[in-house]
Amino acid sequence: KNTPERIELKKFNPILRKMTVHKEIK
Structure with a gap:
């Protein structure tokens, strides 16, 4: 899941x- 908003x-x-990286690992 890679949304432009998240990248921004x-x-x-x-x-x-x-936090996002932590979420991805989880």
Whole structure:
């Protein structure tokens, strides 16, 4: 699942990126 919005958030906020990565691992 790779939505443009999520990618934008990843680029925009490192913290959100960490959370997203954690979610993916889970």
